[in-house]
Amino acid sequence: MTTTLVAAAPQVDITARVAAARPHATAGQVVANTLSLAWRSVVKMRRNPEQLFDVVLQPLLFTAMFAWIFGGAISGNVEAYLPLMIPGILAQTALTACMATGVQLREDMDKGVFDRFRSLPIARIAPLAGPMVADLIRYAIATVLTFTMGFVMGYRPGGGVLGVAAAGLLVVIAGWSLAWIFTWVGTIVTSARAVQGISMMIMFPLTFLSNAFVPVDTLPGWLAAFVQVNPVSHVVSATRDLANNGAVTGEVGLALLGCVIAIAVFAPLAVRSYQKAV
Amino acid sequence: MTSTSTITVPGTRAVHSRSGTPAVRAEGLVKTFGDLRAVDGIDLEIGSGEVFGVLGPNGAGKTTTLRMLATLLHIDGGHAEVFGVDVAKRPHVVRQLIGLTGQYASVDEDLSATENLRLFGRLQGLNSGQARSRAAELLEQFGLTEAARRPLKQFSGGMRRRLDLAASLITRPPLIFLDEPTTGLDPRTRGQMWDTIRELVAQDCTVLLTTQYLDEADQLADRIAVIDHGLKVAEGTPDELKSSVGESTLQVTLSDPAEESDAIWTMAGLLDEPPVPSPEKGRLNAALPDANRAGEVLIALHRAGISVASVSVAKPTLDEVFLAITGHGTDNEPTTSAEES
Numbered sequence: 295m296t297t298t299l300v301a302a303a304p305q306v307d308i309t310a311r312v313a314a315a316r317p318h319a320t321a322g323q324v325v326a327n328t329l330s331l332a333w334r335s336v337v338k339m340r341r342n343p344e345q346l347f348d349v350v351l352q353p354l355l356f357t358a359m360f361a362w363i364f365g366g367a368i369s370g371n372v373e374a375y376l377p378l379m380i381p382g383i384l385a386q387t388a389l390t391a392c393m394a395t396g397v398q399l400r401e402d403m404d405k406g407v408f409d410r411f412r413s414l415p416i417a418r419i420a421p422l423a424g425p426m427v428a429d430l431i432r433y434a435i436a437t438v439l440t441f442t443m444g445f446v447m448g449y450r451p452g453g454g455v456l457g458v459a460a461a462g463l464l465v466v467i468a469g470w471s472l473a474w475i476f477t478w479v480g481t482i483v484t485s486a487r488a489v490q491g492i493s494m495m496i497m498f499p500l501t502f503l504s505n506a507f508v509p510v511d512t513l514p515g516w517l518a519a520f521v522q523v524n525p526v527s528h529v530v531s532a533t534r535d536l537a538n539n540g541a542v543t544g545e546v547g548l549a550l551l552g553c554v555i556a557i558a559v560f561a562p563l564a565v566r567s568y569q570k571a572v
Numbered sequence: 573m574t575s576t577s578t579i580t581v582p583g584t585r586a587v588h589s590r591s592g593t594p595a596v597r598a599e600g601l602v603k604t605f606g607d608l609r610a611v612d613g614i615d616l617e618i619g620s621g622e623v624f625g626v627l628g629p630n631g632a633g634k635t636t637t638l639r640m641l642a643t644l645l646h647i648d649g650g651h652a653e654v655f656g657v658d659v660a661k662r663p664h665v666v667r668q669l670i671g672l673t674g675q676y677a678s679v680d681e682d683l684s685a686t687e688n689l690r691l692f693g694r695l696q697g698l699n700s701g702q703a704r705s706r707a708a709e710l711l712e713q714f715g716l717t718e719a720a721r722r723p724l725k726q727f728s729g730g731m732r733r734r735l736d737l738a739a740s741l742i743t744r745p746p747l748i749f750l751d752e753p754t755t756g757l758d759p760r761t762r763g764q765m766w767d768t769i770r771e772l773v774a775q776d777c778t779v780l781l782t783t784q785y786l787d788e789a790d791q792l793a794d795r796i797a798v799i800d801h802g803l804k805v806a807e808g809t810p811d812e813l814k815s816s817v818g819e820s821t822l823q824v825t826l827s828d829p830a831e832e833s834d835a836i837w838t839m840a841g842l843l844d845e846p847p848v849p850s851p852e853k854g855r856l857n858a859a860l861p862d863a864n865r866a867g868e869v870l871i872a873l874h875r876a877g878i879s880v881a882s883v884s885v886a887k888p889t890l891d892e893v894f895l896a897i898t899g900h901g902t903d904n905e906p907t908t909s910a911e912e913s
Contacts (some may be wrong), residue, residue: 308593308620308669308746312655323697330694340684402586405676410739411641415667416695570646 319417331424339428345398349391349432353440357383360507361447367507376449380440381533382460382506385526387436388469389501393493395429396476400486403568412569419565424479426473433469437462450549453540461537464549467531471553472500474560481567500526525552593656595620595747595778597643597688602649603636603802610636613650613800618795620655620746623779625793625810627786629894633802635675635751636783641780642672643747654747671740671777677726678739685711685735686720689742695790696743710738713772717898730761734768737869741773748773750781754788786893790814798897806897816890816896820863821888824870827879829854836875840870857892862883864887 319327339345345451360379365372380521383396390517403406411421441449441458451458476493483489503517510518532549579797596618604610609628611633639645641652643663652659672678679688682818686707693703711717714734719727729737734754735836740748749776753769754762773779783789787794798806798813806813824847826835832854839858840846845864845881848860860866873880 308655309674311669311746312657312665315657315668317662318664326697327695330691334680334691336681337687338680341682349728405674405681406674408678408681409674410672410678410692411643411695412644413667413670413672415693485593 295549297546319415324417324419324423327420328423328427329487331411331420331467332427333424335428335437336424338433339526345394346432347433347435347489348394349387350439352390353383353436354443356386357440357443357447364421364507373448376444376447377534377538378509379446379507380449380451381500381530381537382504384437384440384465384533385460385530386501386504387440388433389428389472389526390498391436392395392469392473393428393476393490393497394432395473396478396480396493397486397489398441399477399480400483403481404486418569419561422477422561422564422568426477428469430466430470433466436469452536453537457538457540458538459541461533464529464532464536464545464546468549468553469513472554474557474564478560478564478567481564490538495527498522505528506530525549525556530553579895580612581602592620594618594653594656594779595622596652597656598637598641598650598652600650601640601647601652601742602636603633603645604641604648609802611640614802614804615801616797616804618780619641620778623774623792625789625796626782626799626870627778627784627796627893628782628799629670629784632799633798636798636802638749638751638780638782642670643667649850668743669745669747671743671745671748673733673740673748673750675754676756677736679732679736684721684723685716687722688735689739692739693742695773697754706742710741714738714768717724718902728758728761728887732766733757733765737768737773745777747778747780750779752782752784755784760789764810785888786810786814787887791859798893800894800898802901813893816893820860821867821892822858822860823850823884823886824856824858824873825852825882826854826881827881832856834876835873835878838872839876840873842869854881857895859888859892859896 318376357380361372361375361384364379365375369375369378402425408421425427441462443450451461453461475496476489479492479496480489482493504521504524506526510521510527513521529552530548532545533545535545594617596616597681598614598616601611601616602609604840614633614637614649616624616626616637626637628634635644640647641659643666647660655669656661657669661665666679680691683691688698689707689710691701693706694700699708699719708717714737716731716735716738720838724732724735737750737753742745750769750773754765757765766788769779769781774792779792781789781792788898793810795807795809796813797804806816824835824839825830832849835851837848839856844861845859847856849855850857858869860869863885866883870883
């Protein structure tokens with residue numbers, strides 16, 4: 295009896311496998327697959343530490359540079375400018391960091407391993423979401439270093455430890471959410487160089503046409519109107535409220551709403567064009 | 573007890589008679605890239621347990637066909653099923669039944685061999701312990717245990733392909749796609765790869781492989797489909813295909829190309845089929861039913877006073893099979909290979 299069953303194994307195996315196959319990835323699988331691929335990205339980060347140059351050098355360099363160049367002109371002196379500027383630098387570094395997410399995804403997608411990902415019964419969003427989860431580490435590094443550089447230069451945030459921690463968390467969330475825009479660009483453009491170029495065109499207006507570095511009331515009316523709807527402005531205002539005053543204001547809500555909208559629009563777009571990409 | 577055995581036994585026979593659901597069934601598959609019809613209505617039926625070769629030159633549509641069946645490319649026309657499951661409608665189910673080894677090693681360069689296998693194991697639902705032991709088992713089988721922790725950048729081409737193959741077998745899928753498994757490997761490594769495919773892959777699963785080499789299809793495949801310009805131009809066992817061009821080929825280069833028609837006439841009188849002039853002036857290819865008949869041909873040419881500059885006897889190549897089937901050579905154009913990748 296037992297032998298007969300074993301002999302029949304190949305055919306039974308296939309029919310049973312077809313029957314046992316799941317029609318779609320489950321929610322549990324989405325999480326598990328994303329974490330597995332996040333692990334892959336973390337290993338790669340550890341092996342290629344030069345990928346972290348941007349999030350290490352930019353906060354140090356830009357904080358010092360912007361403070362000493364604009365500090366006197368905008369706020370009278372460097373110390374007075376820091377509470378205005380540090381949240382701006384935070385937003386800018388987070389955006390630069392998420393730009394790299396798109397570029398790296400494009401480079402990754404050209405490699406054979408992405409063919410295998412596409413041929414595996416895994417959640418379609420996981421190959422995109424995995425690296426993005428790993429990039430939380432990059433946003434965290436950028437955030438911690440910007441605050442540290444600020445403290446060294448004399449920034450004393452009024453929000454205390456809790457306020458600063460909340461501001462840092464908000465920046466990390468915002469970076470992750472806005473990264474979906476660049477991930478989408480990564481899936482529709484065919485070369486990493488082009489992703490870089492297009493991302494720059496998105497990033498510069500988003501950061502500079504905001505309240506990141508200058509008070510909005512110094513701007514002409516038409517520009518102020520754009521600045522006020524720019525989600526980056528809300529992230530910057532919310533970060534200022536949290537770090538400088540320890541206040542959870544409506545700006546925090548608006549910033550989070552902007553993040554949710556960015557994910558809701560660009561995550562499905564990215565997944566769809568990723569599936570189509572050859 | 574008795575009733576169970578009566579149900580089980582017919583099931584067993586079904587495997588051997590191949591009357592069960594075919595592993596792959598494709599009807600009129602079409603893929604277009606702009607104006608180019610890369611695949612132009614291909615039908616395939618591959619029985620469960622078979623090793624099936626898709627043979628053709630670069631740009632013929634082999635890889636495109638395979639990528640459509642493996643759910644990597646959208647099917648523009650026609651219909652495809654894997655073990656009875658519609659590829660276009662239920663890709664997630666199909667992906668649970670197949671393993672894919674691509675033309676370019678589809679493993680992660682920055683991870684070690686063990687890490688690669690563990691990652692793919694985890695992605696397919698093995699827990700950490702299962703993934704680790706399955707990785708160790710596969711590395712052992714594929715002779716990669718010693719290199720398991722070395723960075724992949726130090727792997728030879730052959731080791732990389734073996735790892736790639738191992739990665740396709742983690743969940744023991746019943747159907748494996750091999751896209752040009754030995755392209756770019758040196759002859760010795762090719763031979764090893766063939767052994768590996770025979771011993772570790774073809775034993776347990778149905779295999780669909782693409783290749784540019786007749787000898788590779790001959791070594792591995794039970795049946796072969798020859799593809800050209802997106803169309804299936806022939807199908808049969810390796811022996812059937814080869815017999816269409818004879819057991820071996822006699823290539824004669826004449827000292828004086830002007831004597832070509834005389835030589836064709838002389839040779840045609842001796843052989844079943846007339847020799848085919850090659851694009852080079854004064855060179856003739858003749859199919860020989862038996863390599864030993866080369867002598868007769870040369871003696872006949874000598875008696876007819878036709879002088880021969882060089883002579884060779886070789887096994888048929890893909891080029892000759894192609895020439896015999898399609899009437900044109902394997903015009904490998906560099907531009908078409910880009911479309912395939």
